[in-house]
Amino acid sequence: MSKQLALVIDLNVCVGCHACVTSCKEWNTSGSAGALPDERPYGKDPSGTFFNRVQTFEVGEFPNVETVHFPKSCLHCEDPPCVPVCPTGASYKREEDGIVLVDYDKCIGCEYCSWACPYGAREIDTRQKVMKKCTLCVDRIYDPELPESERKPACVLACPTSARLFGDVNDPDSEVSVAIREEGGYQLMPEWGTNPANHYLPRRKQRITIHEDELIRADSPLKKEGVHPHGPVEDVTLDDVTSW
Amino acid sequence: MNKSLGVNVKTGGNEVKNTTCYMCACRCGIRVTLRQGEVRYIEGNPDHPLNKGVICAKGASGIMKQHSPARLTKPLLRKKGSDRGAAEFEEITWDSAFSILERRLAKIRETDPKKFALFTGRDQMQALTGLFAKQFGTPNYAAHGGFCSVNMAAGMIYSIGGSFWEFGGPDLERARLFVMIGTAEDHHSNPLKMAISKFKRSGGRFVSINPVRTGYSAIADEWVPIKPGTDGALLLALNHELILHGLYDRDFLIQYTNAAELVNQDEDSNEFGMFVRAEVPADEGCFDPPNKLWWDRNLDRAILARSEKADPKLLGHYTLADGTPVKTAFQLLVERLRQYTPEWAETVTGVPADTIRRLAHEMGVTARDQKIELPISWTDVWGREHDSVTGNPVAFHAMRGLAAHSNGFQTIRALSILMTVLGTIDRPGGFRHKAPFPRPIPPCAKTPNDPSAVRPGTPLGDMPLGWPAEPDDLFVDEHGEPVRIDKAFSWEYPLAVHGMMHNVITNATRGDPYRIDTLMIFMANMAWNSTMNTVEVRKMLNEKDENGEFKIPFLVVCDTFQSETVAFADLVLPDTTYLERHDVMSMLDRPISEYEGPVDSVRIPVIDPPSGCKPFQEVLIELASRLGFPKFVHKDGRRKFKDYPDFVVNYETDPGSGIGFLAGWRGENGDQFMKGSPNPNQWEKYRQNNCVYQYHLPKSYQYMRNWNMGYLEWAQDHRLVRYAEAINLHIYSEVLQQFRLAAQGKTSDRQPPDRLRKRIETYFDPLPFYYEPLESRMTDKGKYPLKAITQRPMAMYHSWDSQNAWLRQIHSHNYLYMSPLVGKEQEFSDGDWIWVESMWGKVKCMCRFSEAVEPGTVWTWNAIGKANGAWNLAPGSDEAKKGFLLNHLISEELPAAEHESYSNSDPITGQAAWYDVQVRVYPAEDGKNMSMPQFDKMKPVPGVSKKRKPWLAYFAGEKQ
Amino acid sequence: MNPAFSVIFLTTLIGTGQGLFIAVVFGQPYSGSGTSNYGLVATILAFAFLAAGLFASFFHLGRPERAWRAVTEWRTSWLSREVIALPIAMILVLIYALLQWIPGLVDGKGMNIIGLAGVFVMLALFFCTGMIYACVKFLQEWATPWTIINYTVLGTASGFVLATALSAALDVARLGEFKGLAIAFTLIGLITRLFSFQRNNRIKYRSSIQTAVGIKHRKITQRSMGHTGGSFNTRAFFHHCSHKLISNLRLVVIVIVFVIPVAMLILYGYLPREEILWAAFIVQYIGLLAERWLFFAQANHPQNLYYQTVG
Numbered sequence A: 001m002s003k004q005l006a007l008v009i010d011l012n013v014c015v016g017c018h019a020c021v022t023s024c025k026e027w028n029t030s031g032s033a034g035a036l037p038d039e040r041p042y043g044k045d046p047s048g049t050f051f052n053r054v055q056t057f058e059v060g061e062f063p064n065v066e067t068v069h070f071p072k073s074c075l076h077c078e079d080p081p082c083v084p085v086c087p088t089g090a091s092y093k094r095e096e097d098g099i100v101l102v103d104y105d106k107c108i109g110c111e112y113c114s115w116a117c118p119y120g121a122r123e124i125d126t127r128q129k130v131m132k133k134c135t136l137c138v139d140r141i142y143d144p145e146l147p148e149s150e151r152k153p154a155c156v157l158a159c160p161t162s163a164r165l166f167g168d169v170n171d172p173d174s175e176v177s178v179a180i181r182e183e184g185g186y187q188l189m190p191e192w193g194t195n196p197a198n199h200y201l202p203r204r205k206q207r208i209t210i211h212e213d214e215l216i217r218a219d220s221p222l223k224k225e226g227v228h229p230h231g232p233v234e235d236v237t238l239d240d241v242t243s244w
Numbered sequence B: 001m002n003k004s005l006g007v008n009v010k011t012g013g014n015e016v017k018n019t020t021c022y023m024c025a026c027r028c029g030i031r032v033t034l035r036q037g038e039v040r041y042i043e044g045n046p047d048h049p050l051n052k053g054v055i056c057a058k059g060a061s062g063i064m065k066q067h068s069p070a071r072l073t074k075p076l077l078r079k080k081g082s083d084r085g086a087a088e089f090e091e092i093t094w095d096s097a098f099s100i101l102e103r104r105l106a107k108i109r110e111t112d113p114k115k116f117a118l119f120t121g122r123d124q125m126q127a128l129t130g131l132f133a134k135q136f137g138t139p140n141y142a143a144h145g146g147f148c149s150v151n152m153a154a155g156m157i158y159s160i161g162g163s164f165w166e167f168g169g170p171d172l173e174r175a176r177l178f179v180m181i182g183t184a185e186d187h188h189s190n191p192l193k194m195a196i197s198k199f200k201r202s203g204g205r206f207v208s209i210n211p212v213r214t215g216y217s218a219i220a221d222e223w224v225p226i227k228p229g230t231d232g233a234l235l236l237a238l239n240h241e242l243i244l245h246g247l248y249d250r251d252f253l254i255q256y257t258n259a260a261e262l263v264n265q266d267e268d269s270n271e272f273g274m275f276v277r278a279e280v281p282a283d284e285g286c287f288d289p290p291n292k293l294w295w296d297r298n299l300d301r302a303i304l305a306r307s308e309k310a311d312p313k314l315l316g317h318y319t320l321a322d323g324t325p326v327k328t329a330f331q332l333l334v335e336r337l338r339q340y341t342p343e344w345a346e347t348v349t350g351v352p353a354d355t356i357r358r359l360a361h362e363m364g365v366t367a368r369d370q371k372i373e374l375p376i377s378w379t380d381v382w383g384r385e386h387d388s389v390t391g392n393p394v395a396f397h398a399m400r401g402l403a404a405h406s407n408g409f410q411t412i413r414a415l416s417i418l419m420t421v422l423g424t425i426d427r428p429g430g431f432r433h434k435a436p437f438p439r440p441i442p443p444c445a446k447t448p449n450d451p452s453a454v455r456p457g458t459p460l461g462d463m464p465l466g467w468p469a470e471p472d473d474l475f476v477d478e479h480g481e482p483v484r485i486d487k488a489f490s491w492e493y494p495l496a497v498h499g500m501m502h503n504v505i506t507n508a509t510r511g512d513p514y515r516i517d518t519l520m521i522f523m524a525n526m527a528w529n530s531t532m533n534t535v536e537v538r539k540m541l542n543e544k545d546e547n548g549e550f551k552i553p554f555l556v557v558c559d560t561f562q563s564e565t566v567a568f569a570d571l572v573l574p575d576t577t578y579l580e581r582h583d584v585m586s587m588l589d590r591p592i593s594e595y596e597g598p599v600d601s602v603r604i605p606v607i608d609p610p611s612g613c614k615p616f617q618e619v620l621i622e623l624a625s626r627l628g629f630p631k632f633v634h635k636d637g638r639r640k641f642k643d644y645p646d647f648v649v650n651y652e653t654d655p656g657s658g659i660g661f662l663a664g665w666r667g668e669n670g671d672q673f674m675k676g677s678p679n680p681n682q683w684e685k686y687r688q689n690n691c692v693y694q695y696h697l698p699k700s701y702q703y704m705r706n707w708n709m710g711y712l713e714w715a716q717d718h719r720l721v722r723y724a725e726a727i728n729l730h731i732y733s734e735v736l737q738q739f740r741l742a743a744q745g746k747t748s749d750r751q752p753p754d755r756l757r758k759r760i761e762t763y764f765d766p767l768p769f770y771y772e773p774l775e776s777r778m779t780d781k782g783k784y785p786l787k788a789i790t791q792r793p794m795a796m797y798h799s800w801d802s803q804n805a806w807l808r809q810i811h812s813h814n815y816l817y818m819s820p821l822v823g824k825e826q827e828f829s830d831g832d833w834i835w836v837e838s839m840w841g842k843v844k845c846m847c848r849f850s851e852a853v854e855p856g857t858v859w860t861w862n863a864i865g866k867a868n869g870a871w872n873l874a875p876g877s878d879e880a881k882k883g884f885l886l887n888h889l890i891s892e893e894l895p896a897a898e899h900e901s902y903s904n905s906d907p908i909t910g911q912a913a914w915y916d917v918q919v920r921v922y923p924a925e926d927g928k929n930m931s932m933p934q935f936d937k938m939k940p941v942p943g944v945s946k947k948r949k950p951w952l953a954y955f956a957g958e959k960q
Numbered sequence C: 001m002n003p004a005f006s007v008i009f010l011t012t013l014i015g016t017g018q019g020l021f022i023a024v025v026f027g028q029p030y031s032g033s034g035t036s037n038y039g040l041v042a043t044i045l046a047f048a049f050l051a052a053g054l055f056a057s058f059f060h061l062g063r064p065e066r067a068w069r070a071v072t073e074w075r076t077s078w079l080s081r082e083v084i085a086l087p088i089a090m091i092l093v094l095i096y097a098l099l100q101w102i103p104g105l106v107d108g109k110g111m112n113i114i115g116l117a118g119v120f121v122m123l124a125l126f127f128c129t130g131m132i133y134a135c136v137k138f139l140q141e142w143a144t145p146w147t148i149i150n151y152t153v154l155g156t157a158s159g160f161v162l163a164t165a166l167s168a169a170l171d172v173a174r175l176g177e178f179k180g181l182a183i184a185f186t187l188i189g190l191i192t193r194l195f196s197f198q199r200n201n202r203i204k205y206r207s208s209i210q211t212a213v214g215i216k217h218r219k220i221t222q223r224s225m226g227h228t229g230g231s232f233n234t235r236a237f238f239h240h241c242s243h244k245l246i247s248n249l250r251l252v253v254i255v256i257v258f259v260i261p262v263a264m265l266i267l268y269g270y271l272p273r274e275e276i277l278w279a280a281f282i283v284q285y286i287g288l289l290a291e292r293w294l295f296f297a298q299a300n301h302p303q304n305l306y307y308q309t310v311g
């Protein structure tokens, strides 16, 4: 199987800090995807082009409720519906690594691809009037001038909880594939057959089971104080009422 | 620019500089990449010990701070005759700004130095600002601590000699159970995030106790929703349950705490409640001499505590040879805890008793059965060799959810005791100190204790802030009344160790205890989000006396941006941004130390400031030189320091002491740490080393530092501490008891004024106890049934990021979050406009229903709402019209009972009680979809950009 | 979806143009008189509608100067196919006009061949346009043959109504047939559209908040979409109108696209005033604009699951 680069996002540790949101904006606005414009940056209801957003969902009802922080960027679908609909060929999926990109020089800004993305991953650039979206930081990950350890997407390097893993999901031995396999990685909206390359890792719970008989041990420090850990023996016992 | 993607755009050819972030107080190392002089990219510095390459949302938005339209660029003087708040200014030169200040301050200093007050917000240069105040000779100095989390610092430092916040933290590397209480973000933002994720991935169990489930709490394995202000009850019940089952670390308690020490129980004695002391020649020290007693099980009599071969009782009541009844401190604790059953706590906290019991069992059994043993040998202060370091892997972290209540001090004492009972202090898997902690209990620094310490033209003899150990250390006059303008260190708030900035404006306006002349505010938005009772405070700032003079005659504000407070200034000093100046995160202040050893760091400019801006550090050095402060001028009056970098290198706390602002690369050759003669190459060394100096303590010095001889002697050698003595933990606080005895009239020295006796007696309990927060107690809970709190959003820093084009898109306005049950009862729907009303006032805002909040609590993100036009945002911006500030509902004073007005603060520490307010909510039916209150539009001040860009498409190196 | 006006105009204008052309070709055998220039005028008018639609479409493009690039992906993109079909259709219409303008260039059979080719391209164009929407499978309101049928029938209907009005002005001879067909197509349109409304009412959405975030729980609510400022996602995919407006609009559409025009066409039989027919066309066209608006507004894009709550 050919290479398919992707992000794997671990919802078990994402705290919703938005570091991936602004580091993405920062890297990309001055990079080959830039500039990423903001409308009314200091006005009423500001708005801007971002490739990555972190949303929050609540699952369940008080008190049995989970708050889930949910980062979302282009999922680099293996069968991306956004690509075949593009009339100009501006949207394309790279053979060599599976990254879905937009060629800004070809894009006519018809927005059709954004209709064809079920995930809302594409955003129009309101100034250049072309469609943009997460590039998997294609201008970082192959940059020979960066040290090997930094040839990763900006959001991955930024993430303080390392909730964002990056790698080849078609290589069974990659970190991402192992995580998907072992931690229950899943895809979004599987019903559409888009086969997103990005995966999400679910919440996992750690519990402690304590058995009744573990609470008080033979060497309970209470004994040293002359206190019986199971409580004082003042009630009547057989010794008080009978003899043999 | 983007000629089709996929082609490699080389990142090379750019300039890369390292410095330290200051988009928040976490102080991560950053790498700034510049393209043609413009910031292309800010990323975490992978070689920095704190953040190891990661960055947060704010840090990654630093570029937009550089391009803020709210940037102040000229010193400004209020136009004659204009009102404060109207933001009518004229530009002046720095020369005239300096001469205005010099003239005014010189006059104050020569007459009555306390009429100058210097208050600073969430800054990181208290070493310098504190020194400035001290040299000026004014006691009226403080930073944010009092309105921030002084309860956390004091509650823990008075108990274990160290604390959370910036002084210590949880060892998540080795913990197996982690309990986080009342924390949304905290100062150690990135490191904490890194640690929690690693902890979870290594199979640790994470419990969060918080009325709200967001952020960190979201990823907790268990969320324990609690009613705000009731954690004391929970913590006491946990202690109760642990001790009941013998789930405590007896050896630890005996050797390292005062648990087994005998307390005088003779009610008639003036020594009642004090430890019984043996006649032992004691060193002249500022803390615990080793002269207390244990009860020996074998001898069945009292012996000197920590005598060799002693086998002490931890519990029990005994009679000394002289007939004095005594109990062990632990016995007193157990008796105290008896009433605090899980069933009782359930009624207070809303946490089911079974949950409380289960949590206690998890803590106790994990601590007992999963002991860590590291093959690290060390020697304790009593000379005993240990061939291993052991630990009980239960770690805690807590912050303002505990601190920002008026019962916070005692709650945090209860937490400290819980951590101590589990035996987790400075041990692997538990709580770990960060240099320069641990400190003696309490630390040695003291404020002056007599009004005569304030003398014209003379520096203060002691620190403006300190750690009272007894009533004699209070800073009061002969009537027992406050000397400081904020009344810190008075009988009203005796342990107000960080000052009480939240009362300065009210007190100064009222002339209670006296009027001042000049108030200088640095890096604090006191007319908005860091003040309580904002509407009234804004009026006070503009209030005039019968002569038509402002009640606070002169107000100086140093800020980088056009904040709400700038509008009220008489003189505005435009500061630089963090990318444009030198800064130090000094060992004399709050350094970025790690558990493994001291670390300090610096900022080095990566870009030039606009020509009209000047670092506040330079302003202080200049003023100090002009005013001829002894430490800043030679005997002949010539200035000593060219500028701030020069000061940092050459200043020594005492001439020849070898101690200065930076601890790294001291000595002529730069080979000394902490102590050593000035090194002219110091800045360069920091520059070459990622702007940070890290000292790695040997492993044997890294644990048990309260009692670790190696560590303590090393610390003494390096002048981190004065004494290399054991810092035993205070299960029972004799310090508090001394204040109580004074209030009871049982001491011969200082006693509180009569009106305060009861108050002191009640709250200065040597053992933790639970009481309902003061404001809630005075609130008609039938009318105001809900508690209202705020949380820090991870992507905003207080009020200062609304000018940031990227961050404000994440939080341009806020909602009041609440359980849908509340809306149902009040008949409004999700998203509706509602009123939220406390006994102090009301605010209109939008509501948002959430399942992740305790149903008796409502909350919002802190400091998102802005005054119209402030931060040079377009009038009518979301921040002003849809956003709101909860501070309008919070009072800086409690409801006045009879003749007294007290600050809305913890009665022990003066900690601002932000989270005690109670409210009600109801639908707003006026149909106007706009938050309330609204304020007159703030005009752009001279020097800020006049034209707001309708759009922005930042591309570094392509000047637009 | 947030209706895009350029697309609404594009599809309604070319739909009318296509329908009109089909009517012209259909009417060709009836053009006995030879004196009327009806055919020519109608063909030119059809061309004008197509051109106006094309013009409107440019407003939809961020970079109209590169519009020519849109022909390149005809192998996969229905939009590309539409972009190819439309000019071909326009060329055929032009040729058809030319042949009528300069009579005798080809014989009647040739006319018919060209005409039928034109009709075929018109139908293909209907198909392409419909498929642009119908092929987006997760826009379940669109992903149905009804989309194509409606585009075709409604375009044809409005073309025939226009043809009827036009013939009343220029050549009464064929009016009867046109009117009959206009009524027929409009009524068929009513039926097909009602069917599609009905179908859309009963859609079971395959995507849900559960599949969107991949968590199984009965109760999942969004608390924050991640930004309080707006974004492309909140602008392009939401119409921000109330449900009530939408359901009222359905009624309005039914009345002004179908009921009123048919009533007017019938009325013309009793009160033969030309204005009534023109009014019928205009009313129906306006109705079609509303119908197209609804077509967009009613489509629930699954991306909206991610943008439910500002917080």
Ligand SMILES: Nc1nc2c(c(=O)[nH]1)N[C@H]1C(S)=C(S)[C@@H](COP(=O)(O)OP(=O)(O)OC[C@H]3O[C@@H](n4cnc5c(=O)[nH]c(N)nc54)[C@H](O)[C@@H]3O)O[C@H]1N2
Binding pocket: B024, B025, B122, B148, B149, B181, B182, B183, B184, B185, B186, B187, B189, B209, B210, B211, B212, B226, B227, B228, B229, B230, B231, B398, B399, B400, B401, B402, B405, B789, B790, B791, B792, B793, B794, B795, B796, B797, B798, B915
């Ligand atoms: N991003 C960001 N980081 C910051 C700051 C910022 O503004 N933005 N500010 C910095 C500053 S100055 C400070 S002081 C720190 C503060 O850091 P935190 O202490 O984390 O600050 P708060 O946001 O006040 O968080 C208080 C938490 O306690 C909870 N809480 C409130 N009342 C109670 C209670 O009675 N019991 C319990 N158990 N929980 C309660 C709240 O729900 C909230 O989660 O953050 C620092 N870090």
Ligand SMILES: Nc1nc2c(c(=O)[nH]1)N[C@H]1C(S)=C(S)[C@@H](COP(=O)(O)OP(=O)(O)OC[C@H]3O[C@@H](n4cnc5c(=O)[nH]c(N)nc54)[C@H](O)[C@@H]3O)O[C@H]1N2
Binding pocket: B120, B121, B122, B123, B144, B147, B148, B149, B522, B523, B524, B525, B526, B529, B530, B531, B558, B559, B560, B561, B562, B563, B564, B575, B576, B577, B578, B616, B790, B791, B797, B798, B799, B800, B862, B863, B886, B887, B890, B914
């Ligand atoms: N309701 C409620 N109120 C609270 C809190 C709460 O939890 N709830 N938290 C409280 C706490 S813990 C704190 S610490 C305070 C914080 O309150 P403040 O210390 O007032 O913090 P900021 O709002 O960030 O204001 C700091 C000011 O510094 C300015 N500034 C930023 N960078 C620089 C710089 O480099 N130089 C200079 N000179 N100025 C600069 C900003 O423009 C801003 O005007 O808020 C308190 N207020």
Ligand code: SF4
Binding pocket: A013, A014, A015, A016, A017, A018, A019, A020, A021, A054, A069, A071, A158, A159, A160, A161, A162, A163, A164
């Ligand atoms: S940076 Fe990491 S932790 Fe923060 S929101 Fe993004 S994925 Fe989550």
Ligand code: SF4
Binding pocket: A073, A074, A075, A076, A077, A080, A081, A082, A083, A100, A116, A117, A118, A119, A120, A121, A122, A133, A194, A196
């Ligand atoms: S997520 Fe959307 S934009 Fe990205 S490849 Fe899949 S369909 Fe295309």
Ligand code: SF4
Binding pocket: A085, A086, A087, A088, A089, A090, A091, A102, A106, A107, A108, A109, A110, A111, A112, A113, A114, A130, A131
């Ligand atoms: S907007 Fe650009 S990339 Fe998207 S379909 Fe149209 S031409 Fe293709």
Ligand code: SF4
Binding pocket: A023, A024, A025, A027, A028, A051, A052, A073, A133, A134, A135, A136, A137, A153, A154, A155, A156
């Ligand atoms: S991979 Fe790059 S472009 Fe994609 S979300 Fe991350 S930082 Fe943004």
Ligand code: SF4
Binding pocket: B021, B022, B023, B024, B025, B026, B027, B028, B051, B054, B055, B056, B057, B058, B059, B060, B189, B190
């Ligand atoms: S946590 Fe604070 S210091 Fe660290 S990168 Fe973020 S804003 Fe900067």
Ligand SMILES: [Mo]
Binding pocket: B122, B144, B147, B148, B149
């Ligand atoms: Mo704070």
